[in-house]
Amino acid sequence: MKILVINAGSSSIKYQLFDAKTEKVLVKGLAERIGVDGRHVQKLNGKSNVTNVKMPTHNEAMEVVLESLVKDGVVKSLDEISAVGHRIVHGGEFFTESTLVDKSVVKKIADLTELAPLHQPAHVLGINAISKNLPKVPQVVVFDTAFHSTIPDYAYRYAIEKVAYTKWGIRKYGFHGTSHRYVASRLADLMGKKGKFIICHIGNGASVSAVKNGKCIDTSMGYTPLEGLVMGSRSGDIDPTVVQRLMKEKKMTIDETITYLNKKCGLLGVSGVSEDIRDVDEIAYSNEESEKANDCRLALNMATYRLKKYIGAYAAALGGVDAIAFTAGIGENDNEYREAVLTGLEYLGVQLDKNRNGKNFKRGEEQLISKKSSPVKVFVIPTNEELVIMRDTKRLVAKNKNTK
């Protein structure tokens, strides 16, 4: 049984093909520049293969991907693909868990376009491209928001009039849910119990969640991914009145200002250097004495301070904390970032082991970075959203077969 996992964007399709039994990734790749000049990057047996090939729409892009699987001998025939799982950004309030795809599900995903205007139409194109190329293969959709559906109303509502929620769906939804769910489940295995966990997904986009007995009770992203932490290019939490002032000073429309807060702020905006923390780190941790170096240091201080504050808030929301986990690009790789966040949380029971977090750190592996005796355990857990999507797909397709 082989399962294809798809992440369809507006001009790209990312994919991984799994052997569902061994959970091994057989091949992964990216069809990009769809509707432009078309490029297919495939990673097979540790080698990267790039071909330029025309793909006017997602249908042709999917054709290119599927044909390559046969041509490169990953599968003998496409009949070997028994199911396809899709990553979907928004499930709204309707989808609280993964589900099998039928016409009504596709319509509902399209209906949520208002909440994720760039992503939802692209996801529908991805589903339709599979329906066209592999018409008999069952499809499953896995939502980024679903894990956060257990957040209570007093945490997900904004303090604005009721109609904003009841009529317009304005509330906290949260994102990165598939990653938070994966890490929460690994953390429960490592701790030998579910307990009170704080999960820090820190990549270019970043969010933190509070998970109690396996259920998410709060998360930092909100109605959109703009809320919460200081991210690569997003400001995170901000006084809405700043939007009004920015519009006036920079002569931007409201849409331009929201794009600005998403794309030009965060580490990039404060440092003036880059949204990639590696570039900011390089200057900040150098001996350079310049305004630029100080701005880089400030950007890192702001990002790590914001996360520290959220950890304190979530410890209060959970009524204590048993474990904290770091994941995603920065969380898995940047030991200085982790150290800056955790330093000062000793009062909570966090005792960082600087060697485990620093010179003895094994990149790419699950590991404890707090002292063994630390009352609050801290782990780094590499995330694996595709594996979660594959497992959900396998489970739901098998369940459907059994009930038929």
Ligand code: AMP
């Ligand atoms: P993600 O969004 O999870 O792919 O994370 C992307 C971010 O992770 C990049 O923008 C980098 O800032 C950061 N990152 C990736 N690799 C490293 C590394 N080796 N050290 C520090 N940061 C890294």
